[in-house]
Amino acid sequence: MEWTFAMNQELSLGYSPCPNDTFIFSGIALGRVDRSGLTPEPFLADVEALNKKARRGDLDVTKISFNALVHCLDQYWLLRSGGALGRGCGPLLVARKPCALEDLRNAAVAIPGRMTTAHLLLELLGACEGPRLEMSFEQVLPAVASGAADAGLVIHEGRFTYPNYGLHRVLDLGAWWEETTGWPLPLGCIVIRRSLGPEAARRVDEAIVRSLDWARRHQAEAWPYIRGHAQEMEPEVIRRHIETFVNDFSRDVGPEGEGAIRRLLGEAARTAGVQLPNQPLFWDSREE
Template identity: 55%
Template sequence: MEALKLGYSPCPNDTFLFYALTHGRVESPYPLEAVLEDVETLNLWALEGRLPLTKLSYAAYGRVRDRYVALRSGGALGRGVGPLLVARRPLKDLRGARVAIPGRHTTAFLLLSLFGEGFEPLEVRYDRILPLVAQGEVEAGLIIHESRFTYPAYGLVKVLDLGEWWEGETGLPLPLGAILARRDLGEDRIRALDQAVRRSLEYALAHPEETLPYLKAHAQELSEEVIWAHVRTYVNAFSLDVGAEGEKAVERLFAEAERRGLLPPSSQPLFL
């Protein structure tokens, strides 16, 4: 059969997750073709239903619930994983501030919109945000991925940890991203793919050093220390199975966003 296209980002947590599945270390129920793209590109493609299997920001998932369903495995949720707002100096108020964001469909931007309003967002690729802030082209930057670990090297300070804010408001882990399957694949195929994703992660957890060349080939930051810090931060028990607490966290995020008119409502089940 024709290979199913599988979209994920070049960030270490995603390449770690899919290493075994895309390198023949675990069996896939169907042929897969890896497509590595920035997460906001994947978010935009999902609005078109372009890929049958894809990593997606939860904020973007909130807009495509009628077309996609989240797998139970492979997600990025947790505590201490939140996007950060950074600047050259402390900010007292976001109103009127120009803020570089990694995309309007990212969970980071949704969280910042839930936190406050009145700022001026500037969309740029996530790995360009720190230089823009350091050069003074924007007042602040909303950072994700490896940037969470490297911003001090740019002389920047943390203004806000949106994960801490979310956890303080809700007591729940923060949902960031999930692996989604297009509903038209059918339940049996989706369940088989979910199991394959879990096997891929279990293999990586059992053989982490084997994955490193693949992680380094795609990472923006080549420091092994940063790469493993990234993996430890974003890969956890919720990545193996979202669990009841993870489901509750996603439901709460969507409910808050719907209440504020930031996401449309949907009656579709969120998880496989």
């Protein structure tokens, strides 16, 4: 294959405005580390919007849900850094009143997008057979609280804020995944266009690690950038968000992370009725 990356090329970049992403990428966004060709003006959007752009191949480097990745592995490699993967960080199923899971079998469930990993987990659970009401993630809690939906699939900071809406947790889907499989939960990852080649992927992976390391050393300097994209989120919720979703896997998924990713991608492919391409998942192919 002929690689298309040129050393002076600017690479388009997409990630979400959620605190874990803006924390990880703050060093790049603020120009505090070598960007290795990444644009200083990234595209920030809800993860489902990023999933759709990735399926179209719109961005060179982007955050994406693992559930969406099965549809675009022919175009993108996985990077080893920058993702969201861990324990105790999964989506929640919530309702207006305390209830058992079986009470929601025919419930209308608000979801933050069909390509999200959260929705994959709900499908794997197989307990909710009612309609799915697709909306942006920040609309899920208000929809359940207002009665527009019977239940909601909560991601991001909703994990911490759902009690503010008077809602009740029915099931922690992340805990369910961990107990069922024994693996940590892969939520989202950073991918790079395969056609750019391994040298571009190496440079970008290293840039993300530099950015994360810078943010950890300079949290006060990174804070205005993180806070500026967090909308109305309270400072304590921002901090809890970062503590929950940024961990050692964010720097390098490592062997355990690779195992978890392969397990989840297999489940996602089976659920979608597609086959994973016979290509390396990661740019450096060390797992092959």
